[in-house]
Amino acid sequence: MSGNNLNGECPVPYYQESLFDPDGGFLGGRLCQELGNVTCCLPCPQASWMYGEELQEQTRIASWVSVAVLPLCVFLLVSYAVLPAKRTHRHYLSICFTLGICCMQIAFIIPLGTKPDQCYNEITPRDMYSSVSCAFTGAMLLFGGWVVVVFSFIRTIAFHLQVCWEVILGPRFMWGAFICGLGVPVIGTSVMLALTGVSFRFGDVCHINIEKSLQDYWIPIIAFSGAALIMQFSTMGYCVHIYIKSLYDTASTTNSSNIPSYTASAVTLSARQAYRRVRKILKLQWRSNCLVLVILANVLIFAVIFIKTNSQTEMTPANVEKALPWLMCLVTSEGDASQCYDKARDFGPNKATLLTLLILLTLVGLWNFVLFARPSMFLGWWDLLFRPNDRAQFEFVSADARKKRSDASNYEMLSPFKNPEPYAEPYAEPYVRAPSPAYTARTMSPDLNNHYGRDARYVRPSMSFSGPRPPTSPGRDWDPASTFAPGNR
Template structure:
């Protein structure tokens, strides 16, 4: 049937709903209203995609900006993960929480990149958008986007717990906490995403990436995420408040610490920490984890913004009698102008979130990976890669002489005594110099006194340490009584063959 035939009794640009089958697509995504016509009351529907009628035809191209930003940011996240896997820990300071956090961000970035290759058709027919059952691209993009959001939020919550336990309660995190983090950090997102896909599902709402549907999304997705985010923020601010308390308390602390040379400080209990000592311990933890805390705060702040905007958009776009009545001026404008959407953009602003807000939301969602790279990519990572490349290049082009092993095995033939009396080795060939070893003057001056350079057997002068309370004492007459040591007086055998 042609487009005009599908309109039926509905005015332009609407289609008559009864002329379409209900065999596929997301039926809940139709935007229809019963309109009185000459043929009676007819259900007329807005053409698909609805976002083009609200925001204009260029909304589809503008939403792809977020996809291209993800193309640029995903390699940065991959660089972080590869650095964690290849470089030593002293260069990357890797941690399982950071690795899982970055993996969740990668899932979100991939969800925006997939539509650039698949170029999905958003509409099942003229009035019905596609969902995860009618579009494979929709199923993958929606699932990965929501699962990545779950992983990022849950691991942010776990990181705030770890930070709180280390700072406030001095708990050393061990293997039990690690395995518990893996189970909760991955198990909760899997369960939450599965429940969300079964009860709510995803579909094309705006752009080429599928988003969660309106029905029951508040209960099975947004409220759980807000609960985790709220708990994380409360715990994070509680920990920071404790740090400020410790800092202020340390300013007025005049008690001696164990780092002082005052002997009286040792009389205090070992388990008692002064305010200055507690501040030193807290400051060390803050120096190690300030990057992770900043990323957590950025993620949680973005999540709260996303949740508020999406929940408000769901309330405005839900197919209810109140929303239909609120959208009547805009729908009537389309009817009067025979589908010329440009004449009705001012009225369309009252239907849903405005275009700048929507585009800013998508861009902020993709920039999470950039914040992860800026805060987790340490300068030592680049130094580690430079050292790794130099080592490979040196190993590949290194030349070893065939006589090197022979000269090293025969090095004992050239052993001599230097002028200071220490052994050294002399090789008759220049290329054997790597095997010549002689003590440096600094080593000689540090280990031997000038009087012992050429003379051996003399007693070294005893230097009493500044904090020592003992020293060498000559044997007294009361100890030996002028006699040699008698083994029988100490019940020790004097000779291995002596019998008593």
């Protein structure tokens, strides 16, 4: 069928909807309007009529950025799997976080190889049922976004519990993080694909459709992101409070000696001791906190702009009225879209904003690499590749072996536990740490935490042959005749 026949009774460049198959493709993606007795539709892809033919090439910039960033994320995952933990400081939250970012990067890379056809016919875009590439790119992009947001929320919970409540995170929290961090994205993505679906809207990557997207995707994402931001800022506010309080702490017990007090408890810690504990937590976890803030800020901005885009492009009477000057411009220019770009800006989203959002999504992996790629990782790969027989690099050497013996205050102890502190990320290798007053108080007898003047109970050692005895009476209490000692003369 020729182009003139497809126009039917509609003016150029519009096509008459009744001349096309009523089934196939994403029918909700058609941009149609009734003109008299016929319904006329804008040719597919609609984004090219609004922003120009060069939009397709410009959206591929995000794909090529993903090609450069994905190897960095893969490098982190391989390092976590191959190198010892003392080189990578790996943690299950960081690993799952990186996996979610990889899903988002792969979603942008797939179209470079598949080169999908965005249109099912002249007026209908393809969706996940009519394009395999669309199904994979849309599902992986939205699933990766779910994983990143949920694990950001879990990390903020962990940070809040460690700093504000001094909770020791154990295996229960880890398995709960796995179940929630992976279960919620799987359920959320499945519900979104079943109720809303994805289709080609702009670029070669499929995005979520408009219908019910607010209820099954954007509101939950914003809820998790907003709760994570509130908890993160509340924790940082607590840290600022502890810091200010420590400035006015003049207790002599915290300034008189560098020796830790073994009679202090976690409840009776002074402000300065609490500040030292919080400062150590921030030193250990500042990288993850910075990345969480970057991720949540990007997600919230992306969600707000995308929701606004949906409200502007939805086929409502108000939006049709706003788009009428642009639609009439296409008729008067006989399909020359370049003469109507200025009128398209009056009702549609800004092209520069959409391109910026796509590039920001792909740069998340770069921030992940910058913050979590430690110099010790590169040293570990150097030792693994060029010094494979040097096993001394993986052996533990006490840190005080390199210190001067005269500096007795720097002596350190090897802890038998895995965690360097109750709030630190777990490591698989032994480590060196100094005893903490609060930690030592928890491991000692509970009697020492009640009061300071109570007598300690004597515990007889298993290999000792002596014990406490009452004082003997004055004078000689033995018979000289029973021994070889001479008697009195």
